[in-house]
Amino acid sequence: MAVRMEAIWRSFRLQPLSHIDGTGEARMVDVTAKQASERVAVAEARVCMAAGTLEAILAGNTPKGDVLATARIAGIMAAKRTGDLIPLCHPLPIGAVHIEITPQSEPPGFCLQATVKTRASTGVEMEALTAAAVAALTLYDMAKALQKDMTIEGVRLMRKSGGRSGDYVREPEP
Template identity: 65%
Template sequence: MTKQPSNDTPKDAENPNLTHIDATGAAHMVDVSGKSVTTRTARAGGRVRMAASTLATILAGNAKKGDVLATARIAGIMAAKRTHELIPLCHPLPISKVTVEFTPLPDLPGIQIEVMAKVNGQTGIEMEALTAASVAALTIYDMAKAVDKSMIIEGVQLLEKTGGKSGDYRAPIE
């Protein structure tokens, strides 16, 4: 087994080691106590592809389970707040803001999801944004599966992040 560097070793192109693995190869939660508190944001997105009739049902508010987008928005926000309970080794964060927005895409057809999460903390908030986008998509699927079991969740990705030691990131435009 190759010896892994300590948690203090910087990551770069010549040292692509994972920070959640210690010198013995065991998983551990990264110690962020020495990091500065900074404002950090992340935007994540994804899509739910569906039949045009399903999109029309959702937008008209006629889904049998209720308001699909309102429920998916709440589910996304709740998921962001509970990410540390769902993803191993994630830190619990004092999230200051989460927004979940939906854009109907008639030409797809489907719904675009975009999440923005913000924290003043010592570690990033990308996982919270990605978890929120994923759970919002799953909630749309759950709420509309009675009329369309062939929906596809796709393209869940980090769109942008700001703050922290690694700097800003913006996903390449497709």
């Protein structure tokens, strides 16, 4: 196992970073020669909270209004603004953004999943990650009057398709 990990690590070190030029300076990758193709990315985040906070949100008993609708809208807006927020990230024509918010009882909280689609010459992984993270931050903001010690965790890419690097699916956790 250690030998295989060393080989994998060595292959990463030999590959140049696409956002670093020959002098070590950060640069935006030129994607003009790349063929546009359909690309989809799915990311998720989780907000953990007390059972009472979860119940209040689901019942609509929160001082700031509809927590889930506001988080959903914020996630969509964030996906569309990712190029403005993340340095060196290309602004993309977003074809679709879907934010799914699923309550979970154990441990209590919500799983926020963002799916972003485009037809472009670069992927939408950052847009999906940004959408999931901002939806989670907004959920926290909308419910912080009920509970300040909620946690946001597990912001991660779940899968992506399209592009030269091919498809990726996160391995299920044990």
